[in-house]
Amino acid sequence: MKTNILNSPCSKTNIWQSIFRILLGSFMVYAGTGHLLWLRTEFVAQVPTWLAFDTDFVVLASGVVEILLGLSMIFSGKYKVIAGLALAIFYxxxxxGNISQYINQVDAFGLDTDRARFIRLFFQPVLIIWALWSTGVFCVMFNKNRQ
Structure with a gap:
């Protein structure tokens, strides 16, 4: 019988994982709130031009999603593996949007050079790894003790 991910040994994370999970969740709540309030123009600049939705709607909707994902990272409890996976998929x-900002040379968030926009692309995988590690997703994926 397979172990349920909610009851697996991976559902328990260490203190560092918990600290980094809450830190990432707080960052997401802050960024999501910025989508809705003071950073809307900056986020609109990141919406790819090929996306067939109103850019302001995309910014507002993604802001709400970021807040919900951030709160789920902070308060997930036994569901933290699911929250981490959801956040990684969101990233x-x-x-x-980050690629579009680089290709189209769009200035936003102080990224006003091709080099700065290019370097930023490497931070997305870091955020994905952070979300997966801090919530125990890697442990679930690579746990050799599952039956």
Whole structure:
């Protein structure tokens, strides 16, 4: 019988994972709130031009999603593995916006050079790894003791 991910040994994380999970969740709540309030123009600049939705809607909707994901990271309890996986998927889904900003040479968030925009692309995988590690997703994925 397979171990349920909610009851697996991986559902328990160490203190460092918990600290980094809460820190990442807090960052997401802050960024999501910025989408809705003071950073809307900056986030609108990141919406890919090929996306067939109103850019302001995309910014507002992604802001709400970021707040919900951030809160889930902070208060997830036994569901932290699911929260981490959801956040990692979200980071993958928004990566085209970062690529679009680089390709189209759009200035936003102080990224006013091609070099700065290019370097930023490497931070997305770091965020994905952070979300997966801090919530125990890697442990679930690579746990050799599962039956």
């Amino acid at each position: 993958v889904l928004i990566f085209p």
